[in-house]
Amino acid sequence: MKYTTRKPALILLADGTIFHGKAVGGKEGSAFGEVCFNTGMTGYQEIFTDPSYYGQLMVTTNAHIGNYGTQEDEVESNSVKIAGLICRNFSYNMSRPAANETLEKFLEQNNLLAISDVDTRALVSYIRDNGAMNAVISTDVDNIEGLKKQLADVPNMNGLELASKVSTKEPYFFGNENATYKVSALDIGIKKNILRNLAERDCYIKVFPYNAPFEDLQSFEPDGYFLSNGPGDPEPLKEAIETTKQILATNAPLFGICLGHQVLALANGISTYKMHHGHRGINHPILNLVTGKGEITSQNHGFAINREETESHSEIEITHTHLNDNTVAGIKMKNKPVFSVQYHPEASPGPHDATYLFDDFIKNIKESSLKKVH
Structure with a gap:
């Protein structure tokens, strides 16, 4: 439905600045959260359902949102996670044969205010x-x-624990139970495409709540461990940090993405900090310091790890750096099969330059299994 008369709306920032717009559809009311922007040209449905965006007001920089509708398989969680949507031009009509419904209908079903x-x-x-x-x-x-x-x-995002808002309440399984490898994943805001990427590489995954103790993850007798992406400040995640420390003590393969990357740093005594406005988009340039190659990546984070502390850490090597601002984008441990990145190799949306990281994780698992045999 195209609304010919639409209700006036506004964005009020914490410093008192006001921007004006109009309500999308017939929904009225107010929505609060941290305002952030994503520079991606496509993938709005995946962005809206990404748990890492929980509690945020999303500004989309692409001029047209909704033109290709929504598709039931293009979700990264079971519901919309953003607090509200801000866009330039909203398309009430869709023009993609594969779409199931309009974005307007999708937002209505998820009770989301958009302007x-x-x-x-x-x-x-x-x-x-x-x-x-x-x-x-x-x-x-x-x-x-x-x-x-x-x-x-x-509440301010600095110091705010949000993983508990998006994590699973009970453990669940993903993939083929007869797969070659078993992975215990700590869900601090996991995206479905991460699980798909692991399952495609012959992994059977058991996903655990954000505060699961190490003993629970270990009871699955996994070949490797995974720390997921997620929303909020990493420092309040005391249980996840302690669980990570215990995983590290076993010398088992471990892979972390985004919030999981920050948790791994904290478990190694490296601090994190809130960024000025974060990295959110699907065209962020990364330099792989190991191969010397550049990568175009999908990113979504408002916190980062301390570079000076990372550089001076005797057990940690910086493997990737962000070319726009020189923030740490990837680390690995020198004497353990453990690594993490600050960006999203599973993309969805975004380029696939970094999918090799899942292969690296499997390689670590294989090599670790061979050591056990010998």
């Missing part, structure tokens, strides 16, 4: 200059002071 007709170029420029901050999107445009009071009560 369009926003000057997203100006908004993104403002975030780049002033940093990611809390905000509210609302159709209650005549209640600015009331919205400011409500916004003041929204």
